[in-house]
Amino acid sequence: MNDKQSVQESFILMVSCKGLCGIVAAIGNFLADRGCYITSMSQFDDVESDRYFSRVTFTTSAHHPASLDELKDAFKATAASFEMDWDIYDAAERPKVLLMVSKFDHCLQDLFYRQKTGELKIDITAVVSNHEDLREFVESNDVPFHYLPVNPENKAAQENKLLEIVDSTKSELVVLARYMQILSNDLCRKLSGRAINIHHSFLPGFKGAKPYHQAFDRGVKLIGATAHYVTADLDEGPIIEQVVERVDHAFMPDDLVAAGRDSERLALAKAVRFHIERRVFMNGHRTVVFK
Numbered sequence: 001m002n003d004k005q006s007v008q009e010s011f012i013l014m015v016s017c018k019g020l021c022g023i024v025a026a027i028g029n030f031l032a033d034r035g036c037y038i039t040s041m042s043q044f045d046d047v048e049s050d051r052y053f054s055r056v057t058f059t060t061s062a063h064h065p066a067s068l069d070e071l072k073d074a075f076k077a078t079a080a081s082f083e084m085d086w087d088i089y090d091a092a093e094r095p096k097v098l099l100m101v102s103k104f105d106h107c108l109q110d111l112f113y114r115q116k117t118g119e120l121k122i123d124i125t126a127v128v129s130n131h132e133d134l135r136e137f138v139e140s141n142d143v144p145f146h147y148l149p150v151n152p153e154n155k156a157a158q159e160n161k162l163l164e165i166v167d168s169t170k171s172e173l174v175v176l177a178r179y180m181q182i183l184s185n186d187l188c189r190k191l192s193g194r195a196i197n198i199h200h201s202f203l204p205g206f207k208g209a210k211p212y213h214q215a216f217d218r219g220v221k222l223i224g225a226t227a228h229y230v231t232a233d234l235d236e237g238p239i240i241e242q243v244v245e246r247v248d249h250a251f252m253p254d255d256l257v258a259a260g261r262d263s264e265r266l267a268l269a270k271a272v273r274f275h276i277e278r279r280v281f282m283n284g285h286r287t288v289v290f291k
């Protein structure tokens, strides 16, 4: 019997697999047999892809203490019986996140602020930039700043240096917080599912580096921002979060840029939070997000 009062640790189980009868019972029995208490359970059955997705948060108890490794080892058999893609995470862990930026600082500063206030429970391991503009801000926050200017001749070498920094800092997530260089196909493959970009338009909409000018020319009444996983197809990655804002005829391009900053900050911060709280599943070229 799990005594909720003597809670040990909190964990998050993520599961995706072919939709089959008995999945929920199998997960429930696995946890109950170990005296674990389910604190939340979200699930989605995608009939189109015949994929089942579930996020379960649970606690262990003092009567049945279990480490993350013990739980993962024990779950292997259940997972194999349903050919699950799965993982279990310690809910108290602070994921290591590397940030990338070019010149625009609003998203970067917002992430630093949310980390500082405790809203975003991450460790910012480093900032990589192709410009020096934000070195002072980053270093004033005691975070390493890596200046990696990119041109067609040195792009591959600079991307290798980026990967070395990702590996040496044990960063599990890379966030492109208005990083304005296109990552190569090879780098996108190596960062698949762990690189999030903020695109400064409401996709599908205005792709590329200057969406606000396109929005002005088109005379839109709504603008927005899209946070998505980075893929080799520019601005086509699976969408995690979008934010929109109403505008009108009086907005000039610079007004749209200014209005768009809020949407970008919010969309990116929410997408990063959803990812590190293990709420986002890849589902083909789409995502399932348990909010």
Ligand SMILES: Nc1nc2c(c(=O)[nH]1)N[C@@H](CN(C=O)c1ccc(C(=O)N[C@@H](CCC(=O)O)C(=O)O)cc1)CN2
Pocket (backbone or CB within 6 Å): 176, 179, 180, 181, 182, 183, 184, 185, 188, 197, 198, 199, 200, 207, 208, 209, 230, 231, 232, 233, 234, 235, 236, 237
């Ligand atoms: N492989 C990918 N790399 C990047 C993506 C992506 O979706 N896949 N998103 C961009 C961010 N971005 C829009 O959100 C974007 C950035 C830059 C450009 C662009 O045309 N850049 C020019 C150079 C511009 C400059 O130096 O200021 C270029 O690279 O030739 C388009 C879209 C981040 N990377």
